[in-house]
Amino acid sequence: MTESEYTYTDSFKVTDNIKQAFDDNGYIMIRKMFDEEEICQMKKVLEDSDMAQKYGYGLPDGQGKQAGLVIWSHPGDDVTGIVSRSEKVVDTCQELLGGGEIYHYHAKFVRKDAYTGGSFLWHQDYGYWYKNGNLFPDLLTIFIPVDISDQTNGCLQVMENVYTC
Ligand SMILES: O=C(O)CCC(=O)C(=O)O
Structure with missing residues (x-):
């Protein structure tokens, strides 16, 4: 299985590898896409x-x-x-x-x-x-x-x- 876990940074972009992982596995996981303050606001x-x-x-x-x-x-x-x-x-x-x-x-x-x-x-x-x-x-x-x-x-x-x- 292609690697499907990533961590968000300010320069995060969907690369060809990330797109391939999404297509191959049907999902990707992007950790820390939202910071604590954003999650607290949503909550x-x-x-x-x-x-x-x-x-x-x-x-x-x-x-x-x-x-x-x-x-x-x-x-x-x-x-x-x-x-x-x-x-x-x-x-x-x-x-x-x-x-x-x-x-x-x-x-x-x-x-x-x-x-x-x-x-x-x-x-x-x-x-x-x-x-x-x-x-x-x-x-x-x-x-x-x-x-x-x-x-x-x-x-x-x-x-x-x-x-x-
Ligand atoms: O929150 C979940 O456990 C699943 C939610 C889900 O699959 C959906 O909304 O379609």
């Missing part, structure tokens, strides 16, 4: 706003529990919208998807409450993107953990791309 908006109460819903995990979800289509002017529209996110996504113009499909805030929260069921995103009218898998997801995210508390597990064609 504050997500935790201190009433968005979860107003717009949130539970996604059943098939085991009697639910993950908490808020989904929106249009990036606003708050920190979450600025993150989606930031150069480092847009330029990175654009290069990984081949350099053409990109658009924001949706953003979501996923909450897995300690002890009571459910898991997010194992899936391939393209399954529902296709059902929503995206006929080609020319999309990608950026996952930004705002809490420590490891195997003890429901981190995201990614599978390498198994297709060779």
